[in-house]
Amino acid sequence: MQLDTLIIGAGAAGMMCAAHSGGRTLVIDHAKSAGEKIRISGGGRCNFTNMYAAPENFLSQNPHFCKSALSRYTQWDFIDLVARHNISYHEKTLGQLFCDTSAKDIIRMLLDEMTKAGADLWLQTSVTDIRKQDTGFKVDLETDGTRKTVNCQNLVIACGGKSIPKMGASGFGYQVARQFDLTMTDTRPALVPLTFGDDVLSDLKQLAGLSVPARVSCNGTSFDEGLLFTHRGLSGPSILQISSYWREKDAISIHLDPAQNIDTELKSRRTTSGRRNLSTTLADLLPARLAQHMIALSGLSGNLADQSDQTLSLLNKLLTNWQLTPIGSEGYRTAEVTLGGVSTNMLSSKTMEVKTVPGLYFIGEIVDVTGWLGGYNFQWAWSSGWAAGQATSSRLKQ
DSSP states (O other), X not given: OEEEEEEEOOSHHHHHHHHHHOXXXXXXXXXXXXXXXXXXXXXXXXXXXXXXXXXXXXXXXXXXXXXXXXXXXXXHHHHHHHHHTTOOEEEOSTTEEEESSOTHHHHHHHHHHHHXXXXXXXXXXXXXXXXXXXTEEEEEEEETTEEEEEEEEEEEEOOOOSSOGGGTOOOHHHHHHHHTTOOEEXXXXXXXXXXXXXXXHHHHXXXXXXXXXXXXXXXXXXXXXXXXXXXXXXXXXXXXXXXXXXXXXXXXXXXXSTTSOHHHHHHHHHHHXXXXXXXXXXXXXXXXXXXXXXXXXXXXXXXXXXXXXXHHHHHHHHHHSEEEOOOEEOGGGTOSEEEEEEOGGGBOTTTOBBTTSTTEEEOGGGBSOEEOTTTHHHHHHHHHHHHHHHHHHHHHHO
């Protein structure tokens, strides 16, 4: 079977690439359905992009690499595509755009775009071997119990990282990268809940289910978003965000409800409600269980009137700089993305083509470009997939 372009991976990046590749294009995936991670994303509504997507929202050993693709296919380009397909959507918060109805609308849109471009899709198909040839690549496949061999000029690796293995993530793309001697950056789970030792967890479990606005900081980066206490540790948007910056043995700093000036409020209430218990008064400003926990950690007791400016300032320091040291994360099982991957030094930022292997491309999550929570990683999939699609199409015309 002779192809122009073979794309391994029918996820966000792979389908986007296929919609723009041109020529005889085949997309394969070992899953039963295309776009499985799209389907489950955003609680089934798919946070498909972010209105504020910009290079500073992405982590990479080369922070400049993502600029070319993101600037040539922007969030507004994808929003226009969504609108052309009459998919209704809304902004949830912080520029995050979600489908009104279902993430399946995005999958259908991409499949329609692939069909329009003439691309084929084979599901439940696995790769057994890849060989480089003078004119491209020879790839052995197994589909429906039958072995087939395809020859292609362009080979695009779009099979994602290691996150959410129950959805079929396997790290296969990293094997391909190693086969062609590509440099890899260290990979780790990202956008993932953090876990704690029994000494800390025994207290946090008592707070399970509580959610509070917070500023969570680590290694010079901070996020102001929701914080969720769970039976396993800490989660919520602020924790998922900071997990990409956290490393083993690092402490995180938590500023509870940064929109409030709790110190000023307590000192003000001391003159009007001094006879009230300190813990009861703090429970007016924070969830009651959390207020009780923080008072216990502070070692303070008694009524509000009993507290000096100094003791209230010490309590405020705890509330605004609560230091906790995670022992790990929940790992790839629940991580939304994989941090790290194929080194950007190996790729063209314009085309996503491997510099040393003409015709070989890596796109999406497998590349060392990782976005923040909130639609940024989907935007990288659209932008990098589009860039590779344009490149493969242009290469066929040469």
